[in-house]
Amino acid sequence: MILIPNNIQAHFTTLVGSSSDFHIQPTRAWEEQTISFLNTLSARLRRHPEANTLPDLMALAFWLRKANLLSMKTSSYSNRLSIGLGLTFHICPANVPINFAYSLAFALLAGNSCVLRLSSKSNHSTDIALQTLSQLLLESEYQPIAQRVFLIRYEHNDDVTAFWLSQAAGRVIWGGDHTINKMRQFATPPRSREIAFADRYSLCLLDATYISCCSDELINTHCHHFYNDIYQLDQAGCSSPQLCVWLGDDSSVIEAKSRLWQCLADIAADKYAIEDIQVLNKFVDTCNAAIDHENIANIEIASPELTRIEVKSINISQQSFRGTSGLIYETRIKSIAQLAPLINEKVQTLSYLGVEKSTIAEFIYSNGCSGIDRIVPIGNALNMHNLWDGYDIITTLSRIVTID
Amino acid sequence: MSYEVDEVILSDWPPYAWPKQQKQSVLISKLAELDQIHLSQCPPFAKLKQSMPNIDLNGHPFSPFFPLPVRLFKSQELKSVPQESIIKTMMSSGTSGQSVSKIYLDKRTSALQVKILSKLVTHLIGKQRLPMLVIDCPSTVKNRTKFSARTAGILGFSMYGRDITYALNDDMTINFDALNAFIDKYQGQKKFIFGFTYIVWLHFVEALEQLSKKIDLSESILLHGGGWKKIEANKVTKSHFKSRLANVTAIQSVHNYYGMIEQTGSIFMECKQGHFHCSSWSEVIIRDFKTLQPVKDGNLGLIQLISALPHSYPGHSILSEDIGVKLGEDDCQCGWKGTYFDVLGRVKQAEVRGCSDTYSK
Numbered sequence: 001m002i003l004i005p006n007n008i009q010a011h012f013t014t015l016v017g018s019s020s021d022f023h024i025q026p027t028r029a030w031e032e033q034t035i036s037f038l039n040t041l042s043a044r045l046r047r048h049p050e051a052n053t054l055p056d057l058m059a060l061a062f063w064l065r066k067a068n069l070l071s072m073k074t075s076s077y078s079n080r081l082s083i084g085l086g087l088t089f090h091i092c093p094a095n096v097p098i099n100f101a102y103s104l105a106f107a108l109l110a111g112n113s114c115v116l117r118l119s120s121k122s123n124h125s126t127d128i129a130l131q132t133l134s135q136l137l138l139e140s141e142y143q144p145i146a147q148r149v150f151l152i153r154y155e156h157n158d159d160v161t162a163f164w165l166s167q168a169a170g171r172v173i174w175g176g177d178h179t180i181n182k183m184r185q186f187a188t189p190p191r192s193r194e195i196a197f198a199d200r201y202s203l204c205l206l207d208a209t210y211i212s213c214c215s216d217e218l219i220n221t222h223c224h225h226f227y228n229d230i231y232q233l234d235q236a237g238c239s240s241p242q243l244c245v246w247l248g249d250d251s252s253v254i255e256a257k258s259r260l261w262q263c264l265a266d267i268a269a270d271k272y273a274i275e276d277i278q279v280l281n282k283f284v285d286t287c288n289a290a291i292d293h294e295n296i297a298n299i300e301i302a303s304p305e306l307t308r309i310e311v312k313s314i315n316i317s318q319q320s321f322r323g324t325s326g327l328i329y330e331t332r333i334k335s336i337a338q339l340a341p342l343i344n345e346k347v348q349t350l351s352y353l354g355v356e357k358s359t360i361a362e363f364i365y366s367n368g369c370s371g372i373d374r375i376v377p378i379g380n381a382l383n384m385h386n387l388w389d390g391y392d393i394i395t396t397l398s399r400i401v402t403i404d
Numbered sequence: 405m406s407y408e409v410d411e412v413i414l415s416d417w418p419p420y421a422w423p424k425q426q427k428q429s430v431l432i433s434k435l436a437e438l439d440q441i442h443l444s445q446c447p448p449f450a451k452l453k454q455s456m457p458n459i460d461l462n463g464h465p466f467s468p469f470f471p472l473p474v475r476l477f478k479s480q481e482l483k484s485v486p487q488e489s490i491i492k493t494m495m496s497s498g499t500s501g502q503s504v505s506k507i508y509l510d511k512r513t514s515a516l517q518v519k520i521l522s523k524l525v526t527h528l529i530g531k532q533r534l535p536m537l538v539i540d541c542p543s544t545v546k547n548r549t550k551f552s553a554r555t556a557g558i559l560g561f562s563m564y565g566r567d568i569t570y571a572l573n574d575d576m577t578i579n580f581d582a583l584n585a586f587i588d589k590y591q592g593q594k595k596f597i598f599g600f601t602y603i604v605w606l607h608f609v610e611a612l613e614q615l616s617k618k619i620d621l622s623e624s625i626l627l628h629g630g631g632w633k634k635i636e637a638n639k640v641t642k643s644h645f646k647s648r649l650a651n652v653t654a655i656q657s658v659h660n661y662y663g664m665i666e667q668t669g670s671i672f673m674e675c676k677q678g679h680f681h682c683s684s685w686s687e688v689i690i691r692d693f694k695t696l697q698p699v700k701d702g703n704l705g706l707i708q709l710i711s712a713l714p715h716s717y718p719g720h721s722i723l724s725e726d727i728g729v730k731l732g733e734d735d736c737q738c739g740w741k742g743t744y745f746d747v748l749g750r751v752k753q754a755e756v757r758g759c760s761d762t763y764s765k
Contacts, residue, residue, distance in 0.1 A: 276693035287456065287472070
């Protein structure tokens with residue numbers, strides 16, 4: 001039970017759950033019942049008549065499958081005697097509304113009770129997910145879980161936020177540097193833990209020689225993967241690539257570029273429903289870059305879906321140049337060591353094609369890189385995982401009990 | 405001061421008399437001169453022109469003049485004269501929230517704006533100063549700490565009237581005492597009325613309708629502009645606006661105007677046929693939303709605005725975020741030469757996706 005003062009209660013709307021039934025006693029991490037609940041949620045979402053038309057909902061349903069959860073369990077440190085922290089409070093992102101579901105799943109799997117502040121923006125996928133979730137929580141076998149879930153919405157209100165943070169044994173903040181700084185101004189219990197998703201920068205590394213040797217069919221497959229990384233979240237996801245780094249000599253890079261970009265532009269023209277304002281925004285961003293960037297070699301507006309800005313060399317200032325909706329920066333390096341001046345703690349995901357992953361790992365260790373948390377084959381840049389931003393989310397949201 | 409010569413020539417251009425070929429050759433040579441000025445005097449503009457590819461695949465008479473997105477006046481400091489020559493910086497919140505556009509004016513550009521605006525207004529209302537009614541409240545111009553586009557507009561257009569009377573009280577209700585006195589005094593005479601579109605609509609037309617009052621402002625010519633989108637949301641069309649206005653005020657001659665703070669002076673007047681007209685100093689190009697290529701007449705697209713006036717900042721060719729359609733050139737029933745077009749609103753903002761800052765907004 002948690003006592004919510006009336007003046008706080010008056011300022012939020014409850015979407016799922018009830019404050020009178022809400023329970024903050026922790027349970028074991030990776031509890032069988034939680035996994036089975038999420039698996040059932042997965043099945044219900046997949047069965048929804050509109051699921052096929054909503055890629056973000058399908059991705060969530062796929063992710064919530066028991067098989068996927070168990071594979072995350074094996075890679076998580078909390079796969080021993082771990083128990084939840086108690087009450088977790090989540091500030092969920094507005095611009096990827098469906099992410100609230102991942103945040104909820106992590107905290108439940110860690111054995112916590114969860115209060116989530118959902119964005120006031122919603123979309124069709126979120127509505128379906130919320131509806132399916134609340135129906136499932138009405139079923140008697142899931143009552144223990146229903147008591148651990150409390151989803152609310154409120155306009156920005158420091159009193160409400162301060163109340164929940166004062167109670168939270170763990171807090172999960174999606175939403176970048178500004179939101180994190182804002183949340184840290186509120187008092188929390190001394191042992192309260194935090195998972196904060198800051199603003200990040202991501203890039204991809206492509207081996208030109210490999211691409212030059214690929215068959216047309218293989219190029220096409222790679223480009224479909226590449227397309228997902230770049231266009232699925234309009235390139236605005238923190239793990240979507242902003243910069244393509246070509247590894248190789250002049251002639252192989254020229255050949256690889258022409259093959260890959262042409263193929264990607266064709267796929268994007270076919271699959272990506274770009275809006276007028278996105279084309280305009282991209283043009284504005286390109287003009288600003290033309291003025292502000294010190295190092296541009298060439299700009300090519302290849303199609304409404306794809307603009308490429310080639311830069312002569314890279315340094316840390318490159319991170320401030322970002323594109324959306326298919327505005328890609330690219331450059332060429334002769335050896336992976338030339339990446340070093342770009343890497344700091346802001347760098348999250350490095351997706352790769354045709355490069356040995358051990359080469360990248362070796363680069364990170366030998367250069368003592370403070371960034372690059374994920375090294376994934378192209379196509380996997382947006383795949384959510386318990387191991388994210390350099391830490392184990394479920395372990396961080398649970399308490400490991402040692403017994404000797 | 406060599407520029408005084410061409411300035412005389414520029415401000416002597418006839419507003420709507422030149423046929424296409426003549427206008428194009430004069431305007432293009434003026435723009436080429438402006439382009440040279442800005443290339444040599446405005447480093448960000450030079451860098452832009454040097455780095456950006458030529459976007460026009462098929463070429464257009466105005467292709468050499470890069471369509472500079474208006475939003476760049478927010479993110480970049482674009483000026484082509486030394487700081488000490490700047491006499492006024494105009495600011496507008498413009499299209500997308502937080503940051504403001506900054507337009508730097510020197511004496512020459514500022515004077516040109518006044519001259520050309522005067523040419524366009526007097527072409528419409530005649531050279532004689534008319535009794536003028538401003539559909540706004542006096543505090544809009546008195547309170548200079550809140551100098552806005554509204555203030556600038558009222559002050560700018562007030563130069564073409566006399567005995568300026570404000571139709572609204574400071575609480576935006578109608579000042580019937582002042583209004584009736586004005587009507588009595590100038591009954592049967594030609595009068596000039598100016599107001600911002602949404603203010604005329606909300607605080608004048610709708611207010612009169614709600615009070616079930618009718619006033620007699622026949623023999624008047626109303627010039628209005630700005631903020632059309634605020635009332636468009638309530639589904640007010642042009643003809644709607646005119647007929648309901650006429651019903652409560654008996655005003656028959658109504659002219660909307662279209663323009664941007666980035667190109668103050670060279671505004672596009674609505675002709676008797678209800679179309680916006682380019683003058684000799686201005687031109688529009690309609691560009692495809694997706695490919696940004698100039699489209700054929702009659703097709704919708706983004707409006708690129710050309711103006712011969714900006715000498716102190718590179719605003720001679722700008723890409724707006726407004727949707728327009730070119731209806732024709734030199735053949736409007738109203739008799740004015742030049743391109744005529746319609747404006748149909750603004751490009752719709754996209755749904756934001758991704759995972760950057762969210763709580764702050």
